[in-house]
Amino acid sequence: MADMAANCTSCGECVRPCSFLQHQGTPLTIAQQGATDRNLLAAYGCSLCGLCDAVCPEGLSPSDMLLGMRQEAATRGLTDLKKYAPWLNYEKLGASLFFRRDLIPTGCTTVFFPGCSLPGTRPDAVLELFKRLRLMEPTAGLVLDCCGKISHDLGLTDHFTALFGRLSKRLRHKGITRILTACPGCSKILRNHGEEFDVTSIYEVLAACTAPSRPASPLKVVTIHDPCPARFDPAQQAAVRQLVQSCGYRIEELPSHGTTTRCCGQGGMVEGCVTSTIKQESGVIAAEAAGRPVISSCASCSDSITTATPAGHVVDLLFSKTDFSAKPVSSARRWLNRLKLRCARLT
Ligand code: SF4
Ligand code: SF4
Incomplete structure (x- = not known):
C-alpha cells in the first residue's frame, strides 16, 4: 500500500477497463484509505486478473496490493470463510487421497500435472495428452493433485503454504525436476512458488513437435x-x-x-x-x-x-x-470424471 500511495499518479489507465476500480476509485485512493477492515475486505471484489498491472505506465502492481489486502484481511480473521466454503471444499476434496494420484515410473523426472478443471471436464483429453507425452518421453509421469490456488487467491497464506509445501516436497523426494501443466493457473502458482522446478505448459511441448x-x-x-x-x-x-x-x-x-x-x-x-x-x-x-x-x-x-x-x-x-x-459440465459429473482418471489403468 505504501508503494502505491507513493507512486500511483491516479492517471486512470487501469480504471478504464476495470469495473472493480470504477467502483472503488484509483489504486491511489484505495491505498490512501489504509488498512481499515472495510477497505481490506473490499479487495475480495477484485478478480486479481492483473490487467491493471499490464496497463500501468508507472510499472505498478495494483493486483499485488489487492492480494496483500486479502492476506491481511485473512490474518485478522475478517474473511468470511463460510462464503467461500464451496471453493474451499472443492480444493480440500481435490487434494485428498480420494482424488490424488502419483504415477511416477522408474527414472521419471518429468510429470504431467493437469490440475483440477481439465480432469473434471475433459478426462479423456487428459489421458490422450498423457499418451502423446509418453510417446515423446517414455518415462514421463502423471500427478493428479491440487496446486492450492484457491487458498492462495483467498489470502489464506498458511493454508496455501501447507498445501503447496506438501505437494512440492513429495515431488522433490520423488526426483521430479520438470512439471508440465495444462492449467495456466497451476503454471503461475508452480512457477511463483516452486522455484526448484522447471515449469512449462504442455501446449509448448506439443507445439514444439507439431x-x-x-x-x-x-x-x-x-x-x-x-x-x-x-x-x-x-x-x-x-x-x-x-x-x-x-x-x-x-x-x-x-x-x-x-x-x-x-x-x-x-x-x-x-x-x-x-x-x-x-x-x-x-x-x-x-x-x-x-x-x-x-x-x-x-x-x-x-x-x-x-x-x-x-x-x-x-x-x-x-x-x-x-x-x-x-454446456458447462455439472459438479457431480466433474467429480465422477476426476474419479475416473484417479482409477484409470495406466502403466
Ligand atoms: S486485478 Fe483487480 S484491480 Fe486489477 S484490473 Fe483486475 S479486477 Fe481490476
Ligand atoms: S495505471 Fe498505474 S499510475 Fe495510473 S491509476 Fe493505475 S496504478 Fe495508478
Missing part, C-alpha cells in the same frame, strides 16, 4: 481468449495459437488479448463477493468475439465464456471435438 500450420479453411475461424494467469506468458500464448492453427483454424484476435486479456469473471473467487461477474465479464468477451467461437487453454475460462457465447478448449480442437455448443 507442424506450424495446415492451410486454414476460410470457414473455420475462431478467436482466442488468453487466460489471466497466462497474461505475461507469451510462450504459452504462442503455443496455443500454433496448436489451433495446426488443426486448420484461422485465428481472428479479440481486441483484448495477450497482456491486455480480460478476466472471464471467475478469477480470485470474485463471485463469492460480487455475484454476476461471470455473466458480466463473459458478456464483454462474447461481445468482442461477435459470434466467432472462443478458444481458451483454461477449462474454467471456457466454462464461463460458454454461458455467453460458443466456446471451447484448445484440446477440444486437438481431439476433434468441435461442437462449441457444449
Whole structure:
C-alpha cells in the first residue's frame, strides 16, 4: 500500500477497463484509505486478473496490493470463510487421497500435472495428452493433485503454504525436476512458488513437435481468449495459437488479448463477493468475439465464456471435438470424471 500511495499518479489507465476500480476509485485512493477492515475486505471484489498491472505506465502492481489486502484481511480473521466454503471444499476434496494420484515410473523426472478443471471436464483429453507425452518421453509421469490456488487467491497464506509445501516436497523426494501443466493457473502458482522446478505448459511441448500450420479453411475461424494467469506468458500464448492453427483454424484476435486479456469473471473467487461477474465479464468477451467461437487453454475460462457465447478448449480442437455448443459440465459429473482418471489403468 505504501508503494502505491507513493507512486500511483491516479492517471486512470487501469480504471478504464476495470469495473472493480470504477467502483472503488484509483489504486491511489484505495491505498490512501489504509488498512481499515472495510477497505481490506473490499479487495475480495477484485478478480486479481492483473490487467491493471499490464496497463500501468508507472510499472505498478495494483493486483499485488489487492492480494496483500486479502492476506491481511485473512490474518485478522475478517474473511468470511463460510462464503467461500464451496471453493474451499472443492480444493480440500481435490487434494485428498480420494482424488490424488502419483504415477511416477522408474527414472521419471518429468510429470504431467493437469490440475483440477481439465480432469473434471475433459478426462479423456487428459489421458490422450498423457499418451502423446509418453510417446515423446517414455518415462514421463502423471500427478493428479491440487496446486492450492484457491487458498492462495483467498489470502489464506498458511493454508496455501501447507498445501503447496506438501505437494512440492513429495515431488522433490520423488526426483521430479520438470512439471508440465495444462492449467495456466497451476503454471503461475508452480512457477511463483516452486522455484526448484522447471515449469512449462504442455501446449509448448506439443507445439514444439507439431507442424506450424495446415492451410486454414476460410470457414473455420475462431478467436482466442488468453487466460489471466497466462497474461505475461507469451510462450504459452504462442503455443496455443500454433496448436489451433495446426488443426486448420484461422485465428481472428479479440481486441483484448495477450497482456491486455480480460478476466472471464471467475478469477480470485470474485463471485463469492460480487455475484454476476461471470455473466458480466463473459458478456464483454462474447461481445468482442461477435459470434466467432472462443478458444481458451483454461477449462474454467471456457466454462464461463460458454454461458455467453460458443466456446471451447484448445484440446477440444486437438481431439476433434468441435461442437462449441457444449454446456458447462455439472459438479457431480466433474467429480465422477476426476474419479475416473484417479482409477484409470495406466502403466
Ligand atoms: S486485478 Fe483486475 S479486477 Fe483487480 S484491480 Fe486489477 S484490473 Fe481490476
Ligand atoms: S495505471 Fe498505474 S499510475 Fe495510473 S491509476 Fe493505475 S496504478 Fe495508478
